[in-house]
Amino acid sequence: MSLKHAILVLLSDQPASGYELVQEFRSGIGNFWKATHQQVYLELKKMHGEKLVRYEVETQDTRPEKKTYSMTAAGRRALTDWFLHPAKPPKVRDPLLVKVYGAALARPAVLIAELRARLAAHEKQVENYRRMEQHYFDQDEPVRRQYLHPYLTLRRGIRYECESTEWLREVLQLLESGELPAKPVGR
Amino acid sequence: MSLKHAILVLLSDQPASGYELVQEFRSGIGNFWKATHQQVYLELKKMHGEKLVRYEVETQDTRPEKKTYSMTAAGRRALTDWFLHPAKPPKVRDPLLVKVYGAALARPAVLIAELRARLAAHEKQVENYRRMEQHYFDQDEPVRRQYLHPYLTLRRGIRYECESTEWLREVLQLLESGELPAKPVGR
DNA sequence: TTGATCATGTAACGTGTTACATGATTAA
DNA sequence: TTAATCATGTAACACGTTACATGATCAA
Numbered sequence: 001m002s003l004k005h006a007i008l009v010l011l012s013d014q015p016a017s018g019y020e021l022v023q024e025f026r027s028g029i030g031n032f033w034k035a036t037h038q039q040v041y042l043e044l045k046k047m048h049g050e051k052l053v054r055y056e057v058e059t060q061d062t063r064p065e066k067k068t069y070s071m072t073a074a075g076r077r078a079l080t081d082w083f084l085h086p087a088k089p090p091k092v093r094d095p096l097l098v099k100v101y102g103a104a105l106a107r108p109a110v111l112i113a114e115l116r117a118r119l120a121a122h123e124k125q126v127e128n129y130r131r132m133e134q135h136y137f138d139q140d141e142p143v144r145r146q147y148l149h150p151y152l153t154l155r156r157g158i159r160y161e162c163e164s165t166e167w168l169r170e171v172l173q174l175l176e177s178g179e180l181p182a183k184p185v186g187r
Numbered sequence: 188m189s190l191k192h193a194i195l196v197l198l199s200d201q202p203a204s205g206y207e208l209v210q211e212f213r214s215g216i217g218n219f220w221k222a223t224h225q226q227v228y229l230e231l232k233k234m235h236g237e238k239l240v241r242y243e244v245e246t247q248d249t250r251p252e253k254k255t256y257s258m259t260a261a262g263r264r265a266l267t268d269w270f271l272h273p274a275k276p277p278k279v280r281d282p283l284l285v286k287v288y289g290a291a292l293a294r295p296a297v298l299i300a301e302l303r304a305r306l307a308a309h310e311k312q313v314e315n316y317r318r319m320e321q322h323y324f325d326q327d328e329p330v331r332r333q334y335l336h337p338y339l340t341l342r343r344g345i346r347y348e349c350e351s352t353e354w355l356r357e358v359l360q361l362l363e364s365g366e367l368p369a370k371p372v373g374r
Numbered sequence: 375t376t377g378a379t380c381a382t383g384t385a386a387c388g389t390g391t392t393a394c395a396t397g398a399t400t401a402a
Numbered sequence: 403t404t405a406a407t408c409a410t411g412t413a414a415c416a417c418g419t420t421a422c423a424t425g426a427t428c429a430a
Contacts, residue, residue, distance in 0.1 A: 002285060003389085005285060032288075066408090083294070086305075087281075090279075105196065114273045114274070137371065148368075149287055152287050158371075158372045159353065171342075183324075184320050185342045185345045222418090378430100379427080386422095397410095399407080
């Protein structure tokens with residue numbers, strides 16, 4: 001039930017249309033909470049039924065009509081209430097780990113190719129994140145203070161992606177060399 | 188559609204009942220792919236309809252009857268085919284990150300308490316994993332070679348949990364001190 | 375006698391994904 | 403004229419979670 005709260009967090013910053021929310025779910029908050037336009041439009045409809053949001057219709061001459069949503073007092077209450085209830089830690093659920101677990105059942109070259117592709121994807125993501133991070137540090141202190149919280153989530157993303165690449169490199173090295181790990185991880 | 192393949196990976200090792208598979212989803216493979224008994228029994232039924240598994244009923248005197256499932260030739264084919272198609276990287280989807288992102292909307296003490304609880308949970312998980320890892324290293328080389336692949340997934344778990352604790356400690360330190368991060372992560 | 379473990383299932387509900395559907399503007 | 407962007411939605415299906423449901427054995 002968190003898409004609702006993610007939307008409320010976004011609307012608490014500023015009113016937005018469904019379309020604009022979808023953009024935000026592709027960047028920024030989208031690094032750790034994705035949502036498609038189908039989900040967003042449906043959720044906004046539900047939330048409007050629950051009176052958590054209201055909207056104003058802008059009839060534009062050139063463009064199709066646009067609904068600009070904003071949070072209601074009830075929405076604000078739902079948000080603060082959500083903060084009071086601890087969230088469940090998300091479950092790790094990665095098919096690639098199932099494949100590594102059952103690696104003996106696959107042709108090694110096939111699995112290695114997939115691991116390499118995945119490594120490349122994570123490396124690319126690290127680069128993206130590092131660029132965003134550099135942009136954050138290019139700002140003056142007041143701006144850095146303003147965007148501290150989003151930046152903290154970016155730090156999580158960077159750590160996660162780096163950890164992923166380290167593990168993948170290690171697995172590739174071991175599978176390709178046929179060696180056994182010499183010692184516990186990180187020791 | 189990976190629960191199916193996770194079950195096939197488990198059955199490729201040895202035949203098992205639904206109940207026994209559920210146990211495995213609570214440990215071992217359960218570290219990165221969870222499934223409840225409801226899911227497992229339903230999936231086995233579907234897979235039987237697709238002829239990916241067969242079962243033999245053991246009518247026990249004392250216990251309720253037990254179906255022991257094993258993989259069919261078609262099941263084996265479905266598995267090798269699955270290995271040929273790269274898996275999509277799982278999406279990160281963590282409500283706690285949404286909370287940190289919108290931390291300004293919560294009472295700091297409330298969020299900090301939740302972060303602390305989460306940190307404790309991750310630290311406990313690291314301990315569990317470290318115990319399993321120690322057990323692996325207590326084995327002789329042939330056994331370590333035999334269990335290399337599951338152990339590689341355990342290494343991923345350890346890395347992930349450690350990364351989580353490091354990030355949480357960092358966030359707690361920054362939120363409690365009111366400081367801004369001095370430099371990019373890990374530099 | 376109470377709870378844990380063995381052993382199996384169905385049903386309702388919530389959420390997420392994919393496909394389908396429309397229609398205007400603007401840049402290549 | 404083709405693709406991308408702006409802007410909105412519905413519908414079918416897949417998957418996961420929670421609740422409901424039964425019934426025997428065994429240890430405390």
